[in-house]
Amino acid sequence: xxxxxxxxxxxxxxxxxxxxxxxxxxxxxxxxxxxxxxxxxxxxxxxxxxxxxxxxxxxxxxxxxxxxxxxxxxxxxxxxxxxxxxxxxxxxxxxxxxxxxxxxxxxxxxxxxxxxxxxxxxxxxxxxxxxxxxxxxxxxxxxxxxxxxxxxxxxxxxxxxxxxxxxxxxxxxxxxxxxxxxxxxxxxxxxxxxxxxxxxxxxxxxxxxxxxxxxxxxxxxxxxxxxxxxxxxxxxxxxxxxxxxxxxxxxxxxxxxxxxxxxxxxxxxxxxxxxxxxxxxxxxxxxxxxxxxxxxxxxxxxxxxxxxxxxxxxxxxxxxxxxxxxxxxxxxxxxxxxxxxxxxxxxxxxxxxxxxxxxxxxxxxxxxxxxxxxxxxxxxxxxxxxxxxxxxxxxxxxxxxxxxxxxxxxxxxxxxxxxxxxxxxxxxxxxxxxxxxxxxxxxxxxxxxxxxxx
Amino acid sequence: xxxxxxxxxxxxxxxxxxxxxxxxxxxxxxxxxxxxxxxxxxxxxxxxxxxxxxxxxxxxxxxxxxxxxxxxxxxxxxxxxxxxxxxxxx
Numbered sequence: 001x002x003x004x005x006x007x008x009x010x011x012x013x014x015x016x017x018x019x020x021x022x023x024x025x026x027x028x029x030x031x032x033x034x035x036x037x038x039x040x041x042x043x044x045x046x047x048x049x050x051x052x053x054x055x056x057x058x059x060x061x062x063x064x065x066x067x068x069x070x071x072x073x074x075x076x077x078x079x080x081x082x083x084x085x086x087x088x089x090x091x092x093x094x095x096x097x098x099x100x101x102x103x104x105x106x107x108x109x110x111x112x113x114x115x116x117x118x119x120x121x122x123x124x125x126x127x128x129x130x131x132x133x134x135x136x137x138x139x140x141x142x143x144x145x146x147x148x149x150x151x152x153x154x155x156x157x158x159x160x161x162x163x164x165x166x167x168x169x170x171x172x173x174x175x176x177x178x179x180x181x182x183x184x185x186x187x188x189x190x191x192x193x194x195x196x197x198x199x200x201x202x203x204x205x206x207x208x209x210x211x212x213x214x215x216x217x218x219x220x221x222x223x224x225x226x227x228x229x230x231x232x233x234x235x236x237x238x239x240x241x242x243x244x245x246x247x248x249x250x251x252x253x254x255x256x257x258x259x260x261x262x263x264x265x266x267x268x269x270x271x272x273x274x275x276x277x278x279x280x281x282x283x284x285x286x287x288x289x290x291x292x293x294x295x296x297x298x299x300x301x302x303x304x305x306x307x308x309x310x311x312x313x314x315x316x317x318x319x320x321x322x323x324x325x326x327x328x329x330x331x332x333x334x335x336x337x338x339x340x341x342x343x344x345x346x347x348x349x350x351x352x353x354x355x356x357x358x359x360x361x362x363x364x365x366x367x368x369x370x371x372x373x374x375x376x377x378x379x380x381x382x383x384x385x386x387x388x389x390x391x392x393x394x395x396x397x398x399x400x401x402x403x404x405x406x407x408x409x410x411x412x413x414x415x416x417x418x419x420x421x422x423x424x425x426x427x428x429x430x431x432x433x434x435x436x437x438x439x440x441x442x443x444x445x446x447x448x449x450x451x452x453x454x
Numbered sequence: 455x456x457x458x459x460x461x462x463x464x465x466x467x468x469x470x471x472x473x474x475x476x477x478x479x480x481x482x483x484x485x486x487x488x489x490x491x492x493x494x495x496x497x498x499x500x501x502x503x504x505x506x507x508x509x510x511x512x513x514x515x516x517x518x519x520x521x522x523x524x525x526x527x528x529x530x531x532x533x534x535x536x537x538x539x540x541x542x543x544x
Contacts, residue, residue, distance in 0.1 A: 002535065004489040004500040006542040007459055011531070066512055068533035254540040 011068070017224035018286040019252060020070040021259045022279050024060050025115075025200035027207035027215040027272065028052045030079040038088040042101045045084070049076060049105040049114075052214055052269075057110040059266050063259055071259065072221075073421075076106065077205035078116035086128035092135035099139035099146050106145040113188075115205030117148040120195070123157040123444070133163070136170050140185035141177035147188045147203035151195040153390040155397045158447040159193065164390065165439050167191050168383030172406055175375065179408035182416045186405040187338075187370065191386055193393030193400045198273050199329040204366075204401060215272035216264045217329060220256035221279040222248070224286045226316075230294040241295065242315045249276065249319030257324040275329030276320035277365060278312075280340035282423035288312075288333050289342025300335075300343055301352030309333060310363035330399055332365030338405075338418060338425035339370050347426050354385075354428055362392050367401035372416045372425040375408035382406065384435035387445075395448050457486070457535040458505050458512070460519065464528025466497040474501070474530070477522055481515070482507040497528065502535070 013019035033044035053076050060074040078084075081098055089095045099117055106114040117139060119129040136148050150167055153159035171186055178185030190204045197208020200217035207215070229248040233240050256274040264271035280288045289300035295308045313332045321327050335357065337343045346352035354371065361367045367389050373382075386402045393400030407416045410427055417424040462474060471490070478485060478501075487502040508515065516532040523530030 001487060001502065002459065002538045002542065004491065004498070007461060007500050007538055008498065010538055010541055011461060062513075065516065066534050067537040068531055069537060251541045255537060258536055258540045 013222070013225045014069055017222070017228045018281070018283060019222050019225050019255070020072050021218060021256055022221040023073040023075050023200050023219045024056070024071055024259065024263050025075045025077055025205055025217045025219065026053050026056050026267070026269065027077045027198070027211055027217060029207055029211065029213045030084045031209070034084055034087055036087045038094055038097065041085065041088045042097060045098065046101050046105050049078065049102070050108060053109040053111065055267060059263055062266070063262050067258070069255060069259070073113070074111050075200070075202060075205065076109070076111050076114045077200070077207045078102065078114065079207050079209065080116060080118035080120055082119035082126070082129045082132040083209065085132065086126065089128060089131060092131045092138065095132045095135040096139045096142065099135070099143050102146050103143035111145070113145050113147050113202045115147040115149065115202050116207060117146050118150060118206040120151045121160050121163045122151050122154040123160060125160070125163055130166070133166055133170055136189060137173035137177040137185070140174050140188055147205065149190045149192060149195065149204045149206060151192045152386065153193040153394050153445070155194055155394050156447055159387065159390045159394055159445040161387065161439070161445055162442050164383050164387050165380075165442065167386060168379040168439065171382050171404060172377075172379045175406045175408050182410075182418065183375065183405050183407045184418055187403070187418055187422050190401050190403040193390040194398060196329055196399055200275050201277065201279065201330060203403065211272070212270055214269045216260055216267065216269050217272040217275065218256045218260035218263070219275040219277060219279060219329065220252050221277070222252035223278050223280045223288050223291055225252055226278065227285065227287070227291045227294050230291065238311070242311060245312060245315035246319035249316045250323045253320040253323035271326070273326045273328030274320070274324040276316055276324070276327055276331040277329065278316055278333045280334060280336065281421055282339055282341055284341055287340045287342035288335055289340050289346055293342065299349050299351035300346040301356045305356065306359050306363055309335070309360050313364040330365040334366060334369065335360055335364060336370035337428070338372065338423040339421065340423070344423070344425060347428060354430060358388060358392070361389065361400055362396060366399055367393075367403070369401065369403045370405070370422065370425065371403070372405045372407050372427045373430050374411045374427055375406050376411070377406045377430050380434070380436045380439040381430060383439045385430070387439070391445070456505050458503050459533050459535050459538060460501040460503060461531045462497065462499040462523065462528050464497055464523070464526070466492055466495055467527065470497055470526055470528060471499065473522065473526060474519070477518065478503060481510055483515070
């Protein structure tokens with residue numbers, strides 16, 4: 001039988017160390033809504049989302065009360081809209097009408113984000129894909145809760161450099177379209193290499209075409225729990241360090257598994273996966289960077305950071321995999337800058353640069369995330385940064401992503417405030433040398449060879 | 455059997471257990487196990503209870519106990535047992 005110390009440990013994690021279930025994300029297929037009539041398509045999409053998700057928020061709150069664990073976000077992911085809208089949409093504006101419908105549905109059922117305003121263009125773009133991409137700046141400026149993502153490359157297909165070029169321009173245009181909110185639109189826009197079909201985390205969540213009609217995916221969180229556990233093993237060797245992370249990750253993930261199963265049962269929707277990611281928030285004590293410091297670094301970004309992050313990421317997976325029957329999504333450690341107080345401090349102290357962050361993304365999920373850059377950064381430079389990150393994902397057979405926020409009207413040394421879970425960030429300098437001719441080439445980077453690994 | 459864990463944490467005072475147990479008895483909730491310690495004047499109690507016989511639903515019971523806790527000056531939490539089982543047992 002459970003004893004008082006175990007109960008106290010669990011409640012301590014929840015109350016003092018920010019253990020929570022970060023998100024219950026309901027994936028909904030919209031493939032059966034496809035219609036050539038735009039008005040009808042909009043109606044069908046709204047109905048399907050409303051019917052599927054009307055009890056989602058209440059379910060999350062009920063589970064939260066029963067187990068005494070916060071379920072912070074309730075969210076929805078849908079089939080990439082470029083696929084759903086292809087038959088009906090004749091212009092980018094037509095796609096924007098679908099974004100508005102998604103936003104309306106999200107408001108109606110009470111979720112704080114809906115993901116899937118997406119296109120999968122890792123090899124080529126259809127006319128619909130391109131129209132959706134071109135509609136992103138407008139779609140994100142006229143909606144509040146819609147999140148957009150574009151998959152630009154994969155290990156199997158290579159990198160679609162035409163789309164990389166286009167996305168550099170679209171990110172800048174999205175920043176301009178939401179300039180009055182410190183370019184907030186870009187916080188809801190992410191590009192991927194090897195995007196997973198079952199990611200529950202925003203902004204990159206979409207409901208892949210390989211998924212069932214509906215599915216429940218859950219993302220856990222617990223940087224604070226890992227950090228506190230590591231405080232007790234200061235000065236011990238790597239074996240002890242790794243065992244501690246693994247055991248903690250197991251406990252954290254078990255909570256996610258329990259919540260996912262319960263939500264699945266209550267909503268009568270199949271359980272998909274638990275995403276093991278250590279997802280930080282701007283709250284003090286809920287930071288991945290603080291774990292790196294606890295491992296032995298003065299600041300995230302100091303020499304040793306990549307190694308520390310690699311071991312953290314790997315141990316989180318090793319502990320988490322046994323705790324859940326199905327693991328998926330991004331599963332690793334997130335290193336967003338604005339959403340992690342320790343990362344913000346590291347940037348402010350001058351310990352962490354964009355280049356070091358890029359190196360860190362080689363060994364963890366996911367990528368260059370929530371990084372504010374000067375608003376006068378050129379589109380081709382953004383495309384260059386994206387291409388670098390996509391190459392890391394393609395060659396290393398992992399998911400990588402880029403979520404950059406060129407803050408219009410602000411430069412290095414200034415700070416941008418997004419509020420809530422999105423946090424705030426000091427604007428980071430970007431290498432100013434040109435890659436115009438590289439980006440202007442157009443076409444594709446071929447898929448890498450799958451043997452002779454070095 | 456549906457088991458619930460009730461935890462009571464706060465400054466020690468006379469009659470905490472009595473008042474919690476009275477509420478449980480009045481509502482047909484059977485106590486299966488109690489453990490209690492005092493650390494630096496702080497009262498720390500855990501009860502494992504069986505809620506099969508009570509007419510109250512979980513939310514009501516949790517709310518009542520939270521209110522009772524406030525009137526005593528301690529924090530009372532109700533949680534289904536599974537969260538602890540899942541976390542601490544393979």
